[in-house]
Amino acid sequence: MELVSQLGAGVTDSLSYLGSLAMLGSRAAYYTFIGPFKGKPLRLQSAASQAMEVGVRALPILSLITFFIGLILALQSAYELNKLGAMTLVAKAVALSMSRELGPLITAIVVIGRSGSAFAAEIGTMKVTEEIDALEIMAINPVHFLVAPKFLAMIVMLPCLTIWANTMGILGGALFGVTQANFTLGRYIQASIESLYLRDIFSGLIKSVMFGVTITAVGCLEGLSTGGGAEQVGHSTTRAVVISIFLVVAVDLVFTGIFFFLGNG
């Protein structure tokens, strides 16, 4: 009996958490897309500096990781394809799995580690030092002031990073293709491009926008619900990372399912 009630409590807690996330996400979307037409201009300067932090500064580490991932994919698929005598399909395998799945996912995970955690820590610290309360007292909406610029930066930068990640992954695969599978660089890239349809790239980009929404909502919600004390900021940051990774994978599953049943698969 106790197990059932615990399970019930767990389910209601999770649902109310998702509800708060949806609420925060929709309020951020309101201040980003509708607010500016209702006399509440978005803080574009802050959005630009967030975009710099979320996007541009992530490029070196993201490039390195996705290059390695592309190389790993090539090695793993070559192991099987070699037995079938179809080494030329390595390019296709890497290009497809990067742009449909791993490009968006790896990008999201790198961004969670760099920015999702930073959002939670920044807003959490502001909560602890009463800066969020101070905004409220000055009649400045914290969602408008803090969350909306991050939201805009995320949904713009995540697809951009994803395209970059796809490219780096394909280049990683090319390193294997050129050195081990008798491709020239030009030939490998051509084979990659030929194996991709626009829908492969778009499905990945749509997912990456949804990942951006999820990461911002979780990071900011965790920050805003930080309790008192420095210790709680650390706690919020950890929760933000763990919950974001879980929800990004869940969102990934949902959208991959939708694309599959829509016949885009």
Add this chain to the structure above:
Amino acid sequence: MDREHPNPLEPKTVISLRDLRVSYGEREILHGIHFDVKAGETLVILGGSGSGKSTLLRTLVGLEKPSSGQIWINGQDIAAISDDELYEIRKKTGMSFQGGALFGSMTVGENVALPLREHTKLEDSTIEIMLRLKLEQVGLAGFEYHMPSQLSGGMKKRAAVARALAMDPEILFFDEPSAGLDPIIAAGIDHLILELKKAFHMTIIVVTHELASAFLIADRMVLIDKGNIVAIGTTEEMRTSTQPRVRQFLDRVPEPDVEGELDYLQTLTERYRRHA
């Protein structure tokens, strides 16, 4: 309270609390608080740690929602109005937080200018002049390009007051203005509050547990204990009060069980010394 026929000779009532109750979850923190604040007066809310005085302040400015009762500020019950209406009231109030709550990523000048930039359409040059003026009022002229982290505790509080003054508020709230400051700096903040009172005739509400500071700045005082009002009156009435709880607080008599704890600590220390 006669809202319909106010006496024109009496100062207007700016804030009225009516049977205000606040709970965190199941636990009720404030059990029916009831008082009025007149325009231009300085009211000090006194109380020990855990008395509910900070919760009272947070509720007064709308950061906590009461579980029942009313908070009338300039004729509007802030517990019952929409967020937009509350924001309109807040534009006419300022608050200085205990730790300053300055935005760490902005300079002192940007902190003070923020409400002006958000709520007014003033030119940058006008805002610049206004923020210099506000900083001068609190004795921080020339510090507009400093970061909050470069300021001392007392200076942070002054900067926070400057920010609270930015929109020329009618009501100013102070949370523990002298907490964590040495006596000389704390006295400086007290004098700043007195000057503001004299110069602008603002309604000022201060939450503190510092007796000396309270008696210096207050017109009237409210003593809160365990979520109830114990006494309310002018500084003179408080000073001469014979109510046991008021006397205990003003004469700084410890609670009996606290004494027990001190004895216990002393025994522990002695035992430790013997071992060392």
